[in-house]
Amino acid sequence: MRRGAIPANLMVGGILVAMVIGVAFISTFWTPYPYAELDIANKFHGPSSAHLLGTDQLGRDVVSQLMAAAGNSMTVAVLAVLIGCSIGTALGLLASAKGGWVEEAIMRLCDLGFAFPALLFAIMLAAALGPSLPNVVIAIAFINIPIFARVARASANQVWTREYVYAARASGLGNLAISRDHILPNIAAPIIVQATIEFAVAILTEAALSYLGLGAQPPSPSWGRMLSEAQTLMYLAPQLAIYPGLCIVTAVLGFGLLGDGLRDITDPRLSRQRRG
Numbered sequence: 001m002r003r004g005a006i007p008a009n010l011m012v013g014g015i016l017v018a019m020v021i022g023v024a025f026i027s028t029f030w031t032p033y034p035y036a037e038l039d040i041a042n043k044f045h046g047p048s049s050a051h052l053l054g055t056d057q058l059g060r061d062v063v064s065q066l067m068a069a070a071g072n073s074m075t076v077a078v079l080a081v082l083i084g085c086s087i088g089t090a091l092g093l094l095a096s097a098k099g100g101w102v103e104e105a106i107m108r109l110c111d112l113g114f115a116f117p118a119l120l121f122a123i124m125l126a127a128a129l130g131p132s133l134p135n136v137v138i139a140i141a142f143i144n145i146p147i148f149a150r151v152a153r154a155s156a157n158q159v160w161t162r163e164y165v166y167a168a169r170a171s172g173l174g175n176l177a178i179s180r181d182h183i184l185p186n187i188a189a190p191i192i193v194q195a196t197i198e199f200a201v202a203i204l205t206e207a208a209l210s211y212l213g214l215g216a217q218p219p220s221p222s223w224g225r226m227l228s229e230a231q232t233l234m235y236l237a238p239q240l241a242i243y244p245g246l247c248i249v250t251a252v253l254g255f256g257l258l259g260d261g262l263r264d265i266t267d268p269r270l271s272r273q274r275r276g
């Protein structure tokens with residue numbers, strides 16, 4: 001890759017993410033049809049000028065369902081990652097600033113969180129709280145906290161050895177003030193990269209929970225629930241499973257490539273290693 005050139009993964013990921021975000025935004029004020037509108041007489045209609053991707057088993061417009069589901073998925077992902085990032089980063093900064101038993105306690109709690117498979121833990125938490133999108137946000141945010149705590153703590157430990165941090169400490173600033181004014185701005189890049197990657201995980205987790213009936217409840221649409229409803233119709237209307245599946249793949253691939261590209265830019269050593 002030439003110096004100054006935009007990585008291909010960053011470009012492709014950015015385009016895919018822009019498409020998903022654009023559709024999610026448009027769905028907040030416009031869809032071709034009301035997503036919950038039933039038209040039993042026209043169920044299982046194929047693509048036409050009236051319904052670009054046809055209708056489902058209840059006569060609902062598939063495009064409208066996919067657009068509204070994109071809005072729900074993006075809302076869950078943004079809120080879950082934002083909450084997990086905020087709490088996790090704060091804990092990581094606290095662990096790095098205080099050290100000693102505080103750091104040890106926070107890191108052992110993170111290890112406890114990593115001891116359970118993330119998706120299984122999210123399923124257990126969502127089932128305990130009850131099926132709804134707010135509870136999905138809580139479940140996904142909870143599994144994100146130890147991830148961001150570890151990233152923030154590891155990055156902050158490196159910054160604490162810099163000369164300007166020693167100068168700030170010599171000027172009389174306390175550890176928490178230094179963390180706020182000097183450490184946090186200098187670890188923003190790895191936090192942002194990790195957040196981008198976690199967006200993909202959050203979308204996939206939300207789809208999985210909705211597929212199991214623990215996420216969005218009818219009539220609110222979700223890509224995962226659309227897959228679940230279509231699984232018994234695979235021989236009759238396989239396209240009803242293909243469309244939401246492609247949407248999930250597009251969103252997850254887009255955020256994954258975007259995060260990968262951002263990591264290449266913020267850490268050129270990784271890019272050089274990949275080129276061999």
